[in-house]
Amino acid sequence: MLSSAKRKRSPRKKSGEQETSDSGAGGAADGVVRARRRRRGTAESMAAKQRDISVSEFFAKNRHLLGFDNPRKALLTTVKEAVDNSLDACEEAQIVPEVWVHIEQTGESRYRVSVQDNGPGIVKRQIPLIFGKLLYGSKFHRLRMSRGQQGIGISAAGMYGKLTTGKPVKIVSKISIRKPAHYYEIEIDTKKNIPEIHNGRGNGVDFPPGEKGHQLMRKKGIAWVSHYDADKEGVDPREVRSGTRVSIEQEGRYQRGRGSVDEYLQQTAIANPHVTLHYLDPEGNETVYSRSTKTLPDEPKEIKPHPYGVEIGHLVTMLKDTDASTLAQFLTSAFSRVSPAVSRRICEGAKLSTRGSIKKIGRDEADALYQSIQKTKISAPSTDCICPIGEDLLLRGLHRVVPGEFYVASTRPPAVYRGNPFQIEVALCYGGTSVVEKVTYEVLAELLSQSDARTLRQFLVNTFDGVGAEASDKILKKAGFGSRQSPGKLKSSDIDKLHHAMQNVNLTDSHAMQVYRYANRVPLQFQQAACAITQAVTKMNWRSYGLSQSRGALPNAPVTIMVHMASVWVPFTSESKEAVAGYPEIEKELRLGLQAVGRKLGMYLRRRQKVKQEGERRSIFLRYLGEVAQAVSSINDADSKDLYEKLLRVAERKTSEADTKLDSRGKKIEETGDFGGNVLIVDQSPEALLEKGGKEQDEGQQALF
Amino acid sequence: MAKKKVRKHAASATPGKAPKSKIPKSKLPARDKKTLGSLKGMADKVVQTANRSRAPQLDIPSRSLSNVKFNRTQKIIEMGSNKNKRELFNLSQAKAYMQTMLVGSGCKELIGEQKTLSLRGMYYRLKHTIEGTKEETFEDQSDCDPIIEDVEVSLNALREELHVYASNRGSMVGNLQLNDSGDDIDCARMGSGGYSIPSIVEPEIVKFVKSNAKFVLHVEKDTVWRRFNEDKFWKKHNCILTHGGGQPPRGVRRLLNRLHHELKLPVYCLLDNDPWGYYIYSVIKQGSINLAYESKRMAIPKARYIGLSSRDYERCGLSPSATIKLSENDIKRAKQIARYPWFEKKKPWQKEIDHMLKNGFKMEVESLISLDISYVTEEYVPARLQDRDFLD
Numbered sequence A: 001m002l003s004s005a006k007r008k009r010s011p012r013k014k015s016g017e018q019e020t021s022d023s024g025a026g027g028a029a030d031g032v033v034r035a036r037r038r039r040r041g042t043a044e045s046m047a048a049k050q051r052d053i054s055v056s057e058f059f060a061k062n063r064h065l066l067g068f069d070n071p072r073k074a075l076l077t078t079v080k081e082a083v084d085n086s087l088d089a090c091e092e093a094q095i096v097p098e099v100w101v102h103i104e105q106t107g108e109s110r111y112r113v114s115v116q117d118n119g120p121g122i123v124k125r126q127i128p129l130i131f132g133k134l135l136y137g138s139k140f141h142r143l144r145m146s147r148g149q150q151g152i153g154i155s156a157a158g159m160y161g162k163l164t165t166g167k168p169v170k171i172v173s174k175i176s177i178r179k180p181a182h183y184y185e186i187e188i189d190t191k192k193n194i195p196e197i198h199n200g201r202g203n204g205v206d207f208p209p210g211e212k213g214h215q216l217m218r219k220k221g222i223a224w225v226s227h228y229d230a231d232k233e234g235v236d237p238r239e240v241r242s243g244t245r246v247s248i249e250q251e252g253r254y255q256r257g258r259g260s261v262d263e264y265l266q267q268t269a270i271a272n273p274h275v276t277l278h279y280l281d282p283e284g285n286e287t288v289y290s291r292s293t294k295t296l297p298d299e300p301k302e303i304k305p306h307p308y309g310v311e312i313g314h315l316v317t318m319l320k321d322t323d324a325s326t327l328a329q330f331l332t333s334a335f336s337r338v339s340p341a342v343s344r345r346i347c348e349g350a351k352l353s354t355r356g357s358i359k360k361i362g363r364d365e366a367d368a369l370y371q372s373i374q375k376t377k378i379s380a381p382s383t384d385c386i387c388p389i390g391e392d393l394l395l396r397g398l399h400r401v402v403p404g405e406f407y408v409a410s411t412r413p414p415a416v417y418r419g420n421p422f423q424i425e426v427a428l429c430y431g432g433t434s435v436v437e438k439v440t441y442e443v444l445a446e447l448l449s450q451s452d453a454r455t456l457r458q459f460l461v462n463t464f465d466g467v468g469a470e471a472s473d474k475i476l477k478k479a480g481f482g483s484r485q486s487p488g489k490l491k492s493s494d495i496d497k498l499h500h501a502m503q504n505v506n507l508t509d510s511h512a513m514q515v516y517r518y519a520n521r522v523p524l525q526f527q528q529a530a531c532a533i534t535q536a537v538t539k540m541n542w543r544s545y546g547l548s549q550s551r552g553a554l555p556n557a558p559v560t561i562m563v564h565m566a567s568v569w570v571p572f573t574s575e576s577k578e579a580v581a582g583y584p585e586i587e588k589e590l591r592l593g594l595q596a597v598g599r600k601l602g603m604y605l606r607r608r609q610k611v612k613q614e615g616e617r618r619s620i621f622l623r624y625l626g627e628v629a630q631a632v633s634s635i636n637d638a639d640s641k642d643l644y645e646k647l648l649r650v651a652e653r654k655t656s657e658a659d660t661k662l663d664s665r666g667k668k669i670e671e672t673g674d675f676g677g678n679v680l681i682v683d684q685s686p687e688a689l690l691e692k693g694g695k696e697q698d699e700g701q702q703a704l705f
Numbered sequence B: 001m002a003k004k005k006v007r008k009h010a011a012s013a014t015p016g017k018a019p020k021s022k023i024p025k026s027k028l029p030a031r032d033k034k035t036l037g038s039l040k041g042m043a044d045k046v047v048q049t050a051n052r053s054r055a056p057q058l059d060i061p062s063r064s065l066s067n068v069k070f071n072r073t074q075k076i077i078e079m080g081s082n083k084n085k086r087e088l089f090n091l092s093q094a095k096a097y098m099q100t101m102l103v104g105s106g107c108k109e110l111i112g113e114q115k116t117l118s119l120r121g122m123y124y125r126l127k128h129t130i131e132g133t134k135e136e137t138f139e140d141q142s143d144c145d146p147i148i149e150d151v152e153v154s155l156n157a158l159r160e161e162l163h164v165y166a167s168n169r170g171s172m173v174g175n176l177q178l179n180d181s182g183d184d185i186d187c188a189r190m191g192s193g194g195y196s197i198p199s200i201v202e203p204e205i206v207k208f209v210k211s212n213a214k215f216v217l218h219v220e221k222d223t224v225w226r227r228f229n230e231d232k233f234w235k236k237h238n239c240i241l242t243h244g245g246g247q248p249p250r251g252v253r254r255l256l257n258r259l260h261h262e263l264k265l266p267v268y269c270l271l272d273n274d275p276w277g278y279y280i281y282s283v284i285k286q287g288s289i290n291l292a293y294e295s296k297r298m299a300i301p302k303a304r305y306i307g308l309s310s311r312d313y314e315r316c317g318l319s320p321s322a323t324i325k326l327s328e329n330d331i332k333r334a335k336q337i338a339r340y341p342w343f344e345k346k347k348p349w350q351k352e353i354d355h356m357l358k359n360g361f362k363m364e365v366e367s368l369i370s371l372d373i374s375y376v377t378e379e380y381v382p383a384r385l386q387d388r389d390f391l392d
């Protein structure tokens, strides 16, 4: 059972309260309804039905709260929980993360998800608790920026696996190259919320370190990536020194497109340029997102809570748990920014003695204390506990994954909401071909066969980033299909038609802006509309930055925007961590961050327009040169070819601005210097692509400013 | 393929074609030699500029109101010295520059072959699709005509010297015998249609042989002219009767000028009582803003305006139904005309224009027909002539 202290921490506390302490009442209410129809129940008969509800049981019934609403999302959630944990663990141990994700299909609607990391590993005795007990974790009780914060994630995934397939979670973990690897098969006892260990007679199995152990594991069919770059030729594979591999078999459905595992991994790669991700999908395709930097994010500092961020219930628990004997001692030691002077003022405000014993503080005193805290002036918490991604890495990350011509990033200075430090970062990418244009015939055919959309229109909207209703209508019109056409029954000639239309339709105007939301480097893929980030983006007036936008909607432009909220405690709207709640301070920082990148985008677009105009100007001159040269030579018999060449040179000189870059005022500027220090411009001309030998570019080749 | 199609038009650029009808330069008339010299000068400048890697440009005398002066002693409009630059590398001028060169090459071709073309003919001769585009060198004849005028003024050449002429417009009857390109013509025997006044009426083409007419009556339009011809007005009053189909073309103006100067005939104009009529009078008398450089050959400072006048509504007892309400634009134009330097200081003209503005309506010559079919020929004009009641 979880103590109330744990529940009081997050916005999910309300449901938490009902789950546990009110559970009796919930059961009773149920009883009353039924009783009315038949026979009156008595307090006695009801009491017989009133009993403890295990958290595990509760979540088994309310799986949607944790992101297991449907098979497709369940698959994603499992991957997500495991990968987030891996990255958290690596970073906390200051190891440059390398993560292997493997999804295999084991039955018609069954998949095995395995995620391995090169993190610190988990000590033997902790393994069963972490994977076999809900609400067991290291991150809940502290205020420190991390991906996970609740201690439900991975065990919930394991429980879902057990509920849907009856199979246990399999874990391999190793804390050192010289230490054995621990292997566990664990199941969660949903009634008691305790782990049940299946192998090694309840003790798990150990495999010795080195090649011997690896061979043994292979023989037993236990998967473990033992070396980096094992298949790469000419490289001596390095052994993976430590790490954890978790493998969960569960009901699921694999489908690409929006809200998919593929999307999650891609977006994770954007926000985590220091991570290398290996992804082997159910169809056997391997995707590798290689890190673009070896520098780990700075280590976030753990901080004590700020008095303003503490709610009454939490304050009561803190009072109960503290070792301090006097009120002054408690306030100064348990909180940040509370000096003896501040504690005196708080106590005065609550009409309590600073030397009063903690033991004597009851509910009423706690309440007075809480009220007084709100009224006392306390300086804001220190904000150096937040580690943003940083503008440079935001640019690298976005450029690594999203093709475009212009990138800009802005990291806002840290700020505070309700006593919790946080920081907003925004990066934006403009231009580039959309997925729609790049998809090959084969992939399209495959996507169509996988799709369960009822209409082609729905298929397009659901499958492709940046394709809204308007764009899909355009494509369908071009291909000559009605919008109600079903995607299932397409002949290959029809698929060809669709493919052709997708490649040739001009979507730049009807391209909805793509918004990637992140909380502590974790992509948020659902509940877009409920999220403060999306709301801030739609509220912005993007027209003033040169994009077309209808009121209260996302702008229509080939733009991908990523917004990162980093905080010691991200205020989610629900346990499934899908949308950020809007506090005024957060909304303000979002607005300022968006404006910062918007302004640069506006500058770039105006400049681009100018260069384009110059190009058009030149083409008009060139158009008439031939006529002029010929007319002149027909009058005075001059060599018309020679004259043409000479005029051409003058024309090029006259319109040389078409080759240089101009800023908004039409004044020449030195490359991107004028944009300030957080912009990346990629030459988009076909010539540039040829020179670079296609889209692949070396890191060193692009200029980062 | 497209290349061939385009090239076939380009003036005399096709080598195999030009020499066939080309007359050796030495055998050309002196006037044509001079014109060819100016054309070559224009082309050579382009080559020289290009050789120095400079942007070619033309200086074209400005044909706008701001560049005309009223010569008070000669009483004609003269062109000032303002020039407009036409640059090849200027977005709004590039096409006009190219067109100017095309017209130059077209004229050179005509002179070389000793042929002439109408404005429309020239337009068709030069119109083609620009190579590699969907754009036409000239969209419309109205694109081409002003460019030809530009070439005239920049080379200081007359239109006929460029071997281009306008279509005929305007007719003449009366006591005059002339010779047109070797044919004897008696303007007293031209039937109901009259002698169609050609575009080029220079003495090489039109020679006056004999006339005992006393004056020239120029009317605005064909319809009025027919009334006068049918009523044999010219016989009765021993005069020459002309019209210019509205704004008289150059041929008509040049012919009036020659009749006035060579045969010493006074010229009287019968025009509508509206700003357009005033303007036509102004053009006949002082020359036009657009062709100010031709004023010397065209203007007739002593021409007189016999009607209609704003007073005629009352004087002739016209009914309101014979009037047309002045439009906004009419009022604007009238005020503009009142400020022309050659009208500005003339009290009777200021009164006349003022009167029209006060009337609030305009009247066409045809409105007199409401009184009697032949009122204009039998009463109105004779009375004005009798009383010498003109505006100057």
Ligand SMILES: Nc1ncnc2c1ncn2[C@@H]1O[C@H](COP(=O)(O)OP(=O)(O)OP(=O)(O)O)[C@@H](O)[C@H]1O
Pocket (backbone or CB within 6 Å): A081, A085, A086, A089, A117, A119, A120, A121, A122, A130, A136, A137, A138, A139, A140, A147, A148, A149, A150, A151, A152, A153, A154, A155, A244
């Ligand atoms: N791959 C791993 N390597 C090392 N430690 C791990 C790993 N996965 C989980 N842990 C430990 O197990 C704990 C529980 O993980 P779990 O995912 O259940 O909760 P959480 O990450 O703390 O919060 P959340 O519910 O928000 O995910 C973590 O706090 C972490 O200490």
Ligand SMILES: [Mg+2]
Pocket (backbone or CB within 6 Å): A081, A084, A085, A147, A148, A149, A151, A153, A154
């Ligand atoms: Mg977790």
